[in-house]
Amino acid sequence: MKLLHYLKYFLFHLIGLTALAALLAGGSWISAGLAFILALYIVGDAISGDDTSTPTLVWGGLLTFQLWLALPLLAAIVLASVWSVCDADVLHLGARLGALTGYDLLAARATTTPLHHLSGVLLTGLMIGMVGTITGHELTHRTWDPVSMLVGRCLLAFSFDTVFSIEHVYGHHRYVSTEQDPATAPRGRNVYWHVLVSTVRGNLSAWEIEVRRLQRQGHSVWSPYNAVIRGHLLSAVLVALAWLAGGPLVAGYFVLCALFGKALLEVVNYMEHYGMVRDPATPVQPRHSWNTNRRLSSWTMFNLTRHSHHHAQGEVPYQDLKPYPDAPMMIGGYLTTIVVALIPPLWHRLMTPKVLAWDRQYASSAERVLAERANRASGMAAFRQCQARTTVR
Template sequence: MAAFALAAMTPVPLLILGALAGGVWLWAGFLYMALLAALLDQLIPYVAGDAPEGQEFPGADALLASVGVSALALVAVATWAVAGPSGLSAGQRLLMFFGAGFWLGQVGHPAAHELIHRTSRPLFRLGQAFYAAILFGQHASAHRLVHHRHVASDEDPNSAREGESFYRFAPRAWWGSFRAGWQAEDALRARAKSRRGLHPYAIYLTGGAVALALAFVLAGWPGVLAWAGLGLHAQMQVLVSDYVQHYGLRRARLPDGRLEPVGPRHSWNTAHWFSSAMMLNAPRHSDHHAHPSRPYPALRLPPADEAPRLPWPLPVACTLAFLPRLWRRRLGPHLRRWRENAPPLTQP
């Protein structure tokens, strides 16, 4: 737990000090997110072991809550620093925007992703609040109710097809998840025969409006633009992680017409230690799909002959995905090799 906390939370005080004082603090926070994780992953080829089956992690949820609250605070501080009377130079404002945006997408999002899978109502609401704050509230519904059910199939808007560029995938996934999540919430409420309380999408839209109103209070219309820009920056990282972690992987159709059960073969994983700690084990994606409620410190890394592995740390793979030709050229051989060597399908 100490490794998760140190890797995930270190940039927060650096960025907040940078918002107040600029200078070396801003550079430290930005370079931590933009460079350090990739360097440590490559320079120290260490793979963290799996936790013993059944081990408990009493501090896991406390760290999630700390990251979630820090994310809500950081987006407000960053908005003020970028668009308000912070006294930062234009270059320092750019460093703040990208440093905070990287942290929101690479640490805040993995934490919120875990929070919306928790059964505790306050923790779940905190995860919803994060996604509403980055103007992407639909993810709290679509991820749980659509993505986990239909992953690696054409019914899931957040599973990328082979050859599809990120720039074609992103608008399809954004709008598709908004619509599919809304429909799934409507169906859930209808089955429960209860329409009491606000519809989740009313919460998301209201939360987004409140966030932009706070941005206006902090820095006027430039603050609204800065907050929306930070939200878009974080959203792109959410979408590109979905793009990368399921790119080209498809569930087979069984003789009876049903899709094969979701298994390790339907998610790309990475074995890099530092980015996994910083991203709260989000790169161990196959095990998350197999056990959505499993605490993130307990997620296991499947053997390479059971689940496909990316050759790069997840942040590096996501960067490559923004360069479609390079992405297809570099990942194509790994995808073909996986398909040739994948274990045979075991039918239920």
């Protein structure tokens, strides 16, 4: 049975390979692949229940290797996606795979409609978020391992977000659930506004953190030692490669995929900490993050779902994170909660009662003061009063 706890994390790679096959098959297969993956997560999380197992896994090297495999997998997915909108048969990919499989990839690509190419942007962006950002997040927390840090930053380059490895580790984890944290969405904020605000503030925060580091080490800000500059240059190289493959339109297609992947990260930030408040004088605790233990999300996202433990102890590897079933819980699994977040009226209808319940059940006395101030600013105080009147009647 212990072997199953290692094998379950390879489901992550099967999801990625499914997306890769759909992009190469072209035509309606691209849209079908997107629909299948979305349905798999939403329905799978709904019917598979929670995973609260806490096995002790000792093959750490294998578990790390699983993470490193994300880089060639994501590179293959993005290559297939870029190839799908090219006129030329880049790297003779279609001819070679057609000869190997007997399936005419070039003919299928020629029949792909703009609607299916839009599905390609969404599917590729989803994979950049899942295969790239989720794994890059885990790897760039391993600041003691230069190989993992390098692989993680390369993965984050696909979403133009290598600065995540700076701001998230040294900024977000320090200031989470306070007004100083760009990634924590205050009560009442619209998710689409949060994507923009968090992106801008996160980049500014990463720059400030990196400048301070360089000054401590005696290096110039405008030098090869600047990780922010190196990271953005790495992303620029990816855009240049897409341009070489098919010109400006293909480069623009890749940029759309990358930006969608980046937007997904900010949506995830939004739902992981929405409405949370924390007294800056107190340490981060499991109650300061929304958690979920949905089985499929946990198995295919390297336990990102166990976010409460991750923020309480950011250095703990994914396989050792605990489920914390008593932590505040999200609406559902990750993709389900993302879909709800993208519909602001539905999000606020479902989350406002959960946030107010958090005030009662989890907040310290100092945090209740912060929460009351946030409620008045967001309109939640009026909602609570209306709810109380309805209950009395």
